[in-house]
Amino acid sequence: MTQEKELVGASTSLLILGVLAKSPDYGYQIVKRINQEAETIFQWQEGTVYPLLHKLEEEGWIRSQWETAENGRKRKYYYITPEGKETLESKVKQWKEFTGVINRIMEVSHAR
């Protein structure tokens, strides 16, 4: 099942912060990791991740540094910052509250 663009769009920052909270990575791998998790539910275009990463970096939620990757090439790795972790926790909380409301409404409508 493919998700609505708006729904995926609203969760982009959350997804990137969530992935980086698990382990730092570079742009190309971040998209691959998200797409692997998402399977057929949604697929990110590779080009969309870089503006988001740069925006999150400007916000101070992530930081970057050039490192040598497994393949021996230089890659720009992104790390979540303490501010980013706080934001992630806050966003996860908001997300849970929001989905909780939706779930409750759906349960009521199914029960009728």
Add this chain to the structure above:
Amino acid sequence: MQDKITTSLQSELTQLAARIAKVNGYTHDQHLELLSHLEDKAMDYITRETPIQEEDILILVREHFGKEEILHDLMGPQSQPGKASLAEDMRHFNWGGPGKDDFWGVFAFPWKQENRIRYALMVMILWEILVIGVLLFFYFKKLSSGWLLGGLQFIPILMATILYFLHLKIGSKLDNKRKELKRSTELESEVILVRGMIQLPGILQYDLGKLKFTPLTGTPFEYSLQSLQKVVETRNCNGRLLLGNNIYFKIHLKEENERLGFAVSQPAPWRKLFKTKS
């Protein structure tokens, strides 16, 4: 993970990233990040980690087989079997010529021992057909069979004469021809030229941006490489191994809408030339 990106591919990716970065006004950091993204993408295609999708296939087909200027040659009325001229039909029938649906306007292969023998055999066969034709003509004109048998006795002598001329005389004539030609040429090579039905030993030269073909007899002809669109190295033409298992430079000239193909004994300097041109 093993890095399989070749030097030439790396160079193409670097150029592509630089072009995109310039057009979009990227910072140095963004430029490098784009390049690393392109490298990762290329690597995933090479290792098949990213399978080729339908859209990719379409791009490849369009790029390699769907170019208007090439299709024009292939699909145009001049290539229709029923409308081709006798000369064109003969050219495709020719043993040294390329396939019809990947038409090469001019074709040349190296003047080296095995090709000389092939060339000699071809000339001999043509001469024999001519001699037999003449004899049969006289035979049917009610001349005695003695004339026919007598005439056929000349064939081995004729073959020996042709072989002698091809091996010894033409070689020295080519040497003389080369000496006559301008000495300041950047590159030159002895080849057998195929143009239409004509196949002749000659000299192929590159000088001042022009590719010049000088047959042993007849008028030289030349092509400017100003409109050089593409140079491909190939051994095959339409899945068929071309003559002598040589590497051929297949050149597409956009303005002339002409495709040339030639092989030389020493391809390295020519390869260097085309690298700087294309």
